[in-house]
Amino acid sequence: MAVCVFIMTLQKNIWMCYSSYIVFRAVYMLLITVATYQIAANLSMQRYALVFGVNTFGALLLWTLITVVVVDSAGLGLNVFTQFLIYGSYFAVISVIFLLAGLYRLFSRCTNEEVLTQVHRESSTCSNGDCIGG
Incomplete structure:
Protein backbone atom coordinates (compact mmCIF):
# COMPACT_ATOMS: atom_id res chain seq x y z
CA MET A 1 0.00 0.00 0.00
CA ALA A 2 2.89 2.33 0.77
CA VAL A 3 4.34 1.67 -2.69
CA CYS A 4 0.99 2.58 -4.28
CA VAL A 5 0.87 5.87 -2.37
CA PHE A 6 4.46 6.68 -3.30
CA ILE A 7 3.68 5.92 -6.95
CA MET A 8 0.70 8.30 -6.76
CA THR A 9 3.02 10.91 -5.26
CA LEU A 10 5.84 10.66 -7.76
CA GLN A 11 3.98 10.00 -11.03
CA LYS A 12 2.87 12.84 -13.28
CA ASN A 13 0.71 10.54 -15.43
CA ILE A 14 -2.90 10.66 -14.24
CA TRP A 15 -3.67 7.15 -15.51
CA MET A 16 -0.77 5.73 -13.53
CA CYS A 17 -2.11 7.51 -10.45
CA TYR A 18 -5.61 6.13 -11.02
CA SER A 19 -4.22 2.63 -11.56
CA SER A 20 -2.17 2.90 -8.39
CA TYR A 21 -5.24 4.10 -6.49
CA ILE A 22 -7.29 1.13 -7.73
CA VAL A 23 -4.55 -1.28 -6.61
CA PHE A 24 -4.31 0.56 -3.27
CA ARG A 25 -8.05 0.27 -2.63
CA ALA A 26 -8.15 -3.38 -3.70
CA VAL A 27 -5.30 -4.30 -1.35
CA TYR A 28 -6.83 -2.20 1.43
CA MET A 29 -10.24 -3.87 1.13
CA LEU A 30 -8.64 -7.32 0.97
CA LEU A 31 -6.59 -6.67 4.11
CA ILE A 32 -9.56 -5.22 5.99
CA THR A 33 -11.63 -8.28 5.10
CA VAL A 34 -8.91 -10.71 6.20
CA ALA A 35 -8.22 -8.79 9.41
CA THR A 36 -11.93 -8.63 10.27
CA TYR A 37 -12.26 -12.36 9.68
CA GLN A 38 -9.22 -13.13 11.84
CA ILE A 39 -10.54 -10.98 14.68
CA ALA A 40 -14.08 -12.36 14.42
CA ALA A 41 -12.85 -15.97 14.35
CA ASN A 42 -11.31 -15.54 17.80
CA LEU A 43 -14.22 -13.71 19.45
CA SER A 44 -17.39 -14.81 21.08
CA MET A 45 -20.61 -13.43 19.62
CA GLN A 46 -21.22 -11.15 22.61
CA ARG A 47 -17.98 -9.22 22.06
CA TYR A 48 -18.31 -8.36 18.35
CA ALA A 49 -19.93 -4.97 18.90
CA LEU A 50 -17.47 -3.96 21.60
CA VAL A 51 -14.32 -4.98 19.73
CA PHE A 52 -15.35 -3.66 16.33
CA GLY A 53 -16.83 -0.50 17.84
CA VAL A 54 -13.64 0.29 19.76
CA ASN A 55 -11.55 -0.61 16.72
CA THR A 56 -13.57 1.69 14.45
CA PHE A 57 -13.52 4.49 17.02
CA GLY A 58 -9.73 4.19 17.44
CA ALA A 59 -9.19 4.21 13.68
CA LEU A 60 -11.44 7.24 13.24
CA LEU A 61 -9.69 9.06 16.08
CA LEU A 62 -6.25 8.35 14.59
CA TRP A 63 -7.35 9.37 11.10
CA THR A 64 -8.89 12.61 12.43
CA LEU A 65 -5.69 13.41 14.31
CA ILE A 66 -3.55 12.80 11.22
CA THR A 67 -5.89 14.90 9.07
CA VAL A 68 -5.89 17.80 11.52
CA VAL A 69 -2.12 17.77 11.83
CA VAL A 70 -1.28 17.26 8.14
CA VAL A 71 -4.12 18.90 6.18
CA ASP A 72 -5.87 21.49 8.34
CA SER A 73 -4.59 25.05 8.44
CA ALA A 74 -4.71 24.87 12.26
CA GLY A 75 -2.11 22.10 11.99
CA PHE A 91 1.87 3.07 5.55
CA ALA A 92 5.56 2.18 5.20
CA VAL A 93 6.12 2.43 8.97
CA ILE A 94 3.05 0.30 9.65
CA SER A 95 4.23 -2.31 7.13
CA VAL A 96 7.69 -2.44 8.74
CA ILE A 97 6.11 -2.89 12.19
CA PHE A 98 3.93 -5.75 10.94
CA LEU A 99 6.87 -7.29 9.06
CA LEU A 100 9.04 -7.23 12.19
CA ALA A 101 6.21 -8.66 14.30
CA GLY A 102 5.67 -11.44 11.77
CA LEU A 103 9.38 -12.26 11.61
CA TYR A 104 9.58 -12.30 15.41
CA ARG A 105 6.63 -14.66 15.57
CA LEU A 106 8.11 -16.90 12.89
CA PHE A 107 11.51 -17.11 14.58
CA SER A 108 10.04 -17.64 18.04
CA ARG A 109 7.82 -20.41 16.67
CA CYS A 110 10.81 -22.07 14.95
CA THR A 111 12.87 -21.77 18.12
CA ASN A 112 10.06 -23.27 20.23
CA GLU A 113 9.68 -26.16 17.79
CA GLU A 114 13.44 -26.82 17.90
CA VAL A 115 13.42 -26.82 21.72
CA LEU A 116 10.40 -29.13 21.82
CA THR A 117 12.00 -31.47 19.29
CA GLN A 118 15.20 -31.56 21.32
CA VAL A 119 13.30 -32.22 24.57
CA HIS A 120 11.30 -34.95 22.86
CA ARG A 121 14.50 -36.60 21.57
CA GLU A 122 16.10 -36.45 25.01
CA SER A 123 13.04 -37.88 26.71
CA SER A 124 12.70 -40.66 24.14
CA THR A 125 16.30 -41.80 24.71
CA CYS A 126 15.59 -42.28 28.41
CA SER A 127 14.21 -45.63 29.37
CA ASN A 128 12.86 -46.86 32.69
CA GLY A 129 14.29 -44.07 34.83
CA ASP A 130 17.84 -44.20 33.44
CA CYS A 131 17.81 -40.42 32.91
CA ILE A 132 18.67 -37.79 35.48
CA GLY A 133 15.57 -36.69 37.35
CA GLY A 134 13.54 -39.50 35.83
Missing part, protein backbone atom coordinates in the same frame (compact mmCIF):
# COMPACT_ATOMS: atom_id res chain seq x y z
CA LEU A 76 0.76 22.06 9.52
CA GLY A 77 -1.38 22.85 6.45
CA LEU A 78 0.94 21.03 4.08
CA ASN A 79 0.62 20.92 0.30
CA VAL A 80 -0.75 17.84 -1.46
CA PHE A 81 2.66 16.45 -2.47
CA THR A 82 3.93 16.53 1.13
CA GLN A 83 0.66 15.06 2.41
CA PHE A 84 1.05 12.06 0.10
CA LEU A 85 4.66 11.63 1.23
CA ILE A 86 3.52 11.62 4.86
CA TYR A 87 0.69 9.16 4.17
CA GLY A 88 3.06 6.90 2.21
CA SER A 89 5.56 7.04 5.06
CA TYR A 90 2.75 6.22 7.51
Whole structure:
Protein backbone atom coordinates (compact mmCIF):
# COMPACT_ATOMS: atom_id res chain seq x y z
CA MET A 1 0.00 0.00 0.00
CA ALA A 2 2.89 2.33 0.77
CA VAL A 3 4.34 1.67 -2.69
CA CYS A 4 0.99 2.58 -4.28
CA VAL A 5 0.87 5.87 -2.37
CA PHE A 6 4.46 6.68 -3.30
CA ILE A 7 3.68 5.92 -6.95
CA MET A 8 0.70 8.30 -6.76
CA THR A 9 3.02 10.91 -5.26
CA LEU A 10 5.84 10.66 -7.76
CA GLN A 11 3.98 10.00 -11.03
CA LYS A 12 2.87 12.84 -13.28
CA ASN A 13 0.71 10.54 -15.43
CA ILE A 14 -2.90 10.66 -14.24
CA TRP A 15 -3.67 7.15 -15.51
CA MET A 16 -0.77 5.73 -13.53
CA CYS A 17 -2.11 7.51 -10.45
CA TYR A 18 -5.61 6.13 -11.02
CA SER A 19 -4.22 2.63 -11.56
CA SER A 20 -2.17 2.90 -8.39
CA TYR A 21 -5.24 4.10 -6.49
CA ILE A 22 -7.29 1.13 -7.73
CA VAL A 23 -4.55 -1.28 -6.61
CA PHE A 24 -4.31 0.56 -3.27
CA ARG A 25 -8.05 0.27 -2.63
CA ALA A 26 -8.15 -3.38 -3.70
CA VAL A 27 -5.30 -4.30 -1.35
CA TYR A 28 -6.83 -2.20 1.43
CA MET A 29 -10.24 -3.87 1.13
CA LEU A 30 -8.64 -7.32 0.97
CA LEU A 31 -6.59 -6.67 4.11
CA ILE A 32 -9.56 -5.22 5.99
CA THR A 33 -11.63 -8.28 5.10
CA VAL A 34 -8.91 -10.71 6.20
CA ALA A 35 -8.22 -8.79 9.41
CA THR A 36 -11.93 -8.63 10.27
CA TYR A 37 -12.26 -12.36 9.68
CA GLN A 38 -9.22 -13.13 11.84
CA ILE A 39 -10.54 -10.98 14.68
CA ALA A 40 -14.08 -12.36 14.42
CA ALA A 41 -12.85 -15.97 14.35
CA ASN A 42 -11.31 -15.54 17.80
CA LEU A 43 -14.22 -13.71 19.45
CA SER A 44 -17.39 -14.81 21.08
CA MET A 45 -20.61 -13.43 19.62
CA GLN A 46 -21.22 -11.15 22.61
CA ARG A 47 -17.98 -9.22 22.06
CA TYR A 48 -18.31 -8.36 18.35
CA ALA A 49 -19.93 -4.97 18.90
CA LEU A 50 -17.47 -3.96 21.60
CA VAL A 51 -14.32 -4.98 19.73
CA PHE A 52 -15.35 -3.66 16.33
CA GLY A 53 -16.83 -0.50 17.84
CA VAL A 54 -13.64 0.29 19.76
CA ASN A 55 -11.55 -0.61 16.72
CA THR A 56 -13.57 1.69 14.45
CA PHE A 57 -13.52 4.49 17.02
CA GLY A 58 -9.73 4.19 17.44
CA ALA A 59 -9.19 4.21 13.68
CA LEU A 60 -11.44 7.24 13.24
CA LEU A 61 -9.69 9.06 16.08
CA LEU A 62 -6.25 8.35 14.59
CA TRP A 63 -7.35 9.37 11.10
CA THR A 64 -8.89 12.61 12.43
CA LEU A 65 -5.69 13.41 14.31
CA ILE A 66 -3.55 12.80 11.22
CA THR A 67 -5.89 14.90 9.07
CA VAL A 68 -5.89 17.80 11.52
CA VAL A 69 -2.12 17.77 11.83
CA VAL A 70 -1.28 17.26 8.14
CA VAL A 71 -4.12 18.90 6.18
CA ASP A 72 -5.87 21.49 8.34
CA SER A 73 -4.59 25.05 8.44
CA ALA A 74 -4.71 24.87 12.26
CA GLY A 75 -2.11 22.10 11.99
CA LEU A 76 0.76 22.06 9.52
CA GLY A 77 -1.38 22.85 6.45
CA LEU A 78 0.94 21.03 4.08
CA ASN A 79 0.62 20.92 0.30
CA VAL A 80 -0.75 17.84 -1.46
CA PHE A 81 2.66 16.45 -2.47
CA THR A 82 3.93 16.53 1.13
CA GLN A 83 0.66 15.06 2.41
CA PHE A 84 1.05 12.06 0.10
CA LEU A 85 4.66 11.63 1.23
CA ILE A 86 3.52 11.62 4.86
CA TYR A 87 0.69 9.16 4.17
CA GLY A 88 3.06 6.90 2.21
CA SER A 89 5.56 7.04 5.06
CA TYR A 90 2.75 6.22 7.51
CA PHE A 91 1.87 3.07 5.55
CA ALA A 92 5.56 2.18 5.20
CA VAL A 93 6.12 2.43 8.97
CA ILE A 94 3.05 0.30 9.65
CA SER A 95 4.23 -2.31 7.13
CA VAL A 96 7.69 -2.44 8.74
CA ILE A 97 6.11 -2.89 12.19
CA PHE A 98 3.93 -5.75 10.94
CA LEU A 99 6.87 -7.29 9.06
CA LEU A 100 9.04 -7.23 12.19
CA ALA A 101 6.21 -8.66 14.30
CA GLY A 102 5.67 -11.44 11.77
CA LEU A 103 9.38 -12.26 11.61
CA TYR A 104 9.58 -12.30 15.41
CA ARG A 105 6.63 -14.66 15.57
CA LEU A 106 8.11 -16.90 12.89
CA PHE A 107 11.51 -17.11 14.58
CA SER A 108 10.04 -17.64 18.04
CA ARG A 109 7.82 -20.41 16.67
CA CYS A 110 10.81 -22.07 14.95
CA THR A 111 12.87 -21.77 18.12
CA ASN A 112 10.06 -23.27 20.23
CA GLU A 113 9.68 -26.16 17.79
CA GLU A 114 13.44 -26.82 17.90
CA VAL A 115 13.42 -26.82 21.72
CA LEU A 116 10.40 -29.13 21.82
CA THR A 117 12.00 -31.47 19.29
CA GLN A 118 15.20 -31.56 21.32
CA VAL A 119 13.30 -32.22 24.57
CA HIS A 120 11.30 -34.95 22.86
CA ARG A 121 14.50 -36.60 21.57
CA GLU A 122 16.10 -36.45 25.01
CA SER A 123 13.04 -37.88 26.71
CA SER A 124 12.70 -40.66 24.14
CA THR A 125 16.30 -41.80 24.71
CA CYS A 126 15.59 -42.28 28.41
CA SER A 127 14.21 -45.63 29.37
CA ASN A 128 12.86 -46.86 32.69
CA GLY A 129 14.29 -44.07 34.83
CA ASP A 130 17.84 -44.20 33.44
CA CYS A 131 17.81 -40.42 32.91
CA ILE A 132 18.67 -37.79 35.48
CA GLY A 133 15.57 -36.69 37.35
CA GLY A 134 13.54 -39.50 35.83
